[in-house]
Each structure stands twice: as structure tokens, then as C-alpha cells.
Amino acid sequence: MVEPHRSGCPINLTLEMLGDRWSLIVIRDILVGNRRHFRELLTQSEEGIASNILADRLHRLVDAGLLSRSDDPTHRQKAVYSLTEPAIQLVPLLAMMGAWGRRHTPATRVLSVRAQLLEEGGPDLWSDFMDELRSLHLGRPMKGPSVIAKLQAAFAKAVTGEKDVTPTPEKMPRRVKTKR
Numbered sequence: 001m002v003e004p005h006r007s008g009c010p011i012n013l014t015l016e017m018l019g020d021r022w023s024l025i026v027i028r029d030i031l032v033g034n035r036r037h038f039r040e041l042l043t044q045s046e047e048g049i050a051s052n053i054l055a056d057r058l059h060r061l062v063d064a065g066l067l068s069r070s071d072d073p074t075h076r077q078k079a080v081y082s083l084t085e086p087a088i089q090l091v092p093l094l095a096m097m098g099a100w101g102r103r104h105t106p107a108t109r110v111l112s113v114r115a116q117l118l119e120e121g122g123p124d125l126w127s128d129f130m131d132e133l134r135s136l137h138l139g140r141p142m143k144g145p146s147v148i149a150k151l152q153a154a155f156a157k158a159v160t161g162e163k164d165v166t167p168t169p170e171k172m173p174r175r176v177k178t179k180r
Contacts, residue, residue: 017064018090022049022057027066027087028094031133032114032151036080037072046111061087082137091126091133095119113158114151121147
């Protein structure tokens with residue numbers, strides 16, 4: 001049975017599909033971390049999702065058409081989750097959410113590095129990233145250099161402390177309050 005929507009507002013409909021606590025985290029982990037199996041999603045996410053919640057979210061995301069599920073040819077008891085075109089088109093939204101989160105939340109330097117690169121790269125980088133995701137998840141030909149490799153390399157450098165790429169609060173510009 002199809003549940004009725006609260007309204008036909010596109011923001012509401014998007015939130016009904018993605019607005020729970022875990023759905024975007026699962027998509028993020030598949031998108032940026034290339035985690036395609038249940039066990040990888042369960043054990044490698046920083047947020048520590050419970051197995052029953054993960055199973056439910058994967059099922060919901062497949063039903064919503066954001067993920068596809070196929071049998072893993074290397075192991076008959078495993079499934080491989082892939083992004084669909086609508087999920088790939090979430091890249092700009094996730095990039096902007098990451099940019100907003102870097103500015104307005106106590107995000108860590110290490111976990112902000114990929115968001116910073118996506119923000120600084122803007123629509124051109126997002127487009128290249130989406131093309132690469134289409135190659136990995138939809139079997140389309142690869143068009144250019146790997147954005148995923150660039151994001152992973154920056155994250156690895158941040159983890160080892162090799163380069164501080166995210167401004168600290170002291171280095172960030174401050175808003176000046178003016179009296180009216």
C-alpha cells in the first residue's frame with residue numbers, strides 16, 4: 001500500500017525519502033567511501049549504524065530507487081549495492097550540505113577535507129565526480145581522472161596530519177556586526 005505524502009512540495013517529498021537519520025549517511029558511504037557490501041557499510045562508517053537499521057535503510061533506499069541490489073559474483077551470500085542515477089544526482093546536494101556543515105557545526109578537520117574539496121571544486125568537479133560514479137555504478141565509460149582517488153588521497157593525508165587543508169576557526173574570516 002502506498003502511503004500518502006504530507007504535501008506535494010518538492011522539499012517535503014525529498015525529506016520524506018531521505019530525511020531520516022541514516023539514509024544520507026548510507027548514500028554518502030557508498031558514494032564517497034565506495035562501500036558496496038553490507039559488512040563494509042556496517043563496520044566502516046564513522047557513525048556506527050546498527051545492523052537492523054542498516055538493513056532497513058538499504059531496503060528503503062532500494063525500494064525508493066536510489067540504490068540497486070545485485071548478487072555478488074564473488075560470493076553467493078553477499079549482495080552488492082550500487083547507486084542509481086537519482087542517487088548520483090545527489091552529489092551537488094551533499095557537497096552543499098558538507099560546505100554548510102563545515103561552516104556551522106563543530107566538524108573535524110579530518111572528516112571535513114572531502115567536503116572542502118567538493119566545495120572548492122564546485123559544479124565542474126561535481127560533474128566529473130558524477131561521471132565517475134556513473135562509470136563505477138552504472139557501467140558507463142570513464143571520462144577523466146578519478147575524483148574519488150583525489151578525495152581519498154586528501155582524506156588519507158588529513159588522517160596522517162600531512163597537510164592541514166581545512167581552515168581552523170582562528171584562520172576563518174569573522175563576521176563583523178554593524179550597528180544600524
